[in-house]
Amino acid sequence: MRVCAVSDCEKPHPLQHCGNLKDAFVNNNSNALIALLHDDARQRFMDHATVVELTAGSSLWEGNQSTPYAYWPGSGMVSLMATAQGAPGLEVRMVGSEGLAGLHTVMGFAASALTATVQVSGLAWRCERDALASQCETGIAQAGSFANVMTRYAGAVVAQMTSFAVCLRFHHIEQRLAKWLLMAQDRARSSHLHVTQEALSTLLGVRRVSVTNAATALQDLQLIYYRRGEISLLNRKGLEAQVCSCYRLDAQLFRSHLRSTLFTGLAN
Numbered sequence: 428m429r430v431c432a433v434s435d436c437e438k439p440h441p442l443q444h445c446g447n448l449k450d451a452f453v454n455n456n457s458n459a460l461i462a463l464l465h466d467d468a469r470q471r472f473m474d475h476a477t478v479v480e481l482t483a484g485s486s487l488w489e490g491n492q493s494t495p496y497a498y499w500p501g502s503g504m505v506s507l508m509a510t511a512q513g514a515p516g517l518e519v520r521m522v523g524s525e526g527l528a529g530l531h532t533v534m535g536f537a538a539s540a541l542t543a544t545v546q547v548s549g550l551a552w553r554c555e556r557d558a559l560a561s562q563c564e565t566g567i568a569q570a571g572s573f574a575n576v577m578t579r580y581a582g583a584v585v586a587q588m589t590s591f592a593v594c595l596r597f598h599h600i601e602q603r604l605a606k607w608l609l610m611a612q613d614r615a616r617s618s619h620l621h622v623t624q625e626a627l628s629t630l631l632g633v634r635r636v637s638v639t640n641a642a643t644a645l646q647d648l649q650l651i652y653y654r655r656g657e658i659s660l661l662n663r664k665g666l667e668a669q670v671c672s673c674y675r676l677d678a679q680l681f682r683s684h685l686r687s688t689l690f691t692g693l694a695n
């Protein structure tokens with residue numbers, strides 16, 4: 428049973444059973460990037476965007492295939508996966524309420540090399556490429572304009588990718604699993620995640636036994652409870668003590684590039 432995607436609603440009901448879900452989402456300023464837009468830019472964005480459900484397991488687009496949309500989640504979480512011939516894929520970025528999935532669409536490109544897969548169900552703003560182009564006319568120089576906020580976000584993403592490469596090469600799988608769990612909790616705004624060990628091994632680019640050993644170690648420390656694809660984060664402070672430095676660096680990159688304390692919640 429999924430928990431309602433609205434952050435202040437604790438009812439454990441399926442998304443479609445919450446009558447005022449979309450109205451609450453619209454009024455909540457749920458996405459940090461949309462919240463950074465000045466009033467006129469935010470209203471113009473909302474006039475062109477629609478609220479859509481993100482369903483766990485579904486793809487928003489496939490790698491190298493044209494898509495007209497970009498998504499700004501307010502809840503839930505999307506994995507951006509890199510694939511190579513003969514390889515199962517690797518998660519290179521996760522996106523939730525702090526960002527957007529479809530930076531290539533905002534920049535005017537038809538396709539991305541990455542595949543976007545919903546990991547945690549939720550709600551998102553969705554906007555078409557043609558409608559986005561008109562919103563960039565204000566230019567990047569004006570603080571709070573659409574182009575200004577999205578360009579600064581792009582800068583944070585580029586810096587984040589450098590950090591990701593270092594993490595992948597040098598940091599232990601227990602640290603990386605702790606980072607993935609904390610980042611997923613931050614973005615999905617939930618302490619309960621549905622993800623199998625098989626899926627985690629693909630996302631993290633390691634063998635399944637490595638995920639099993641890392642999850643067992645975190646569970647032995649009573650930091651998580653993991654059973655049959657259901658993970659509960661029991662001790663956030665404890666996980667923060669296990670995580671690699673990349674977790675806090677990631678949050679610092681967002682705060683410095685977006686010049687906003689809205690991203691403080693990504694890491695303490």
Ligand SMILES: [Zn+2]
Nearest residue numbers: 594598671673
């Ligand atoms: Zn790391």
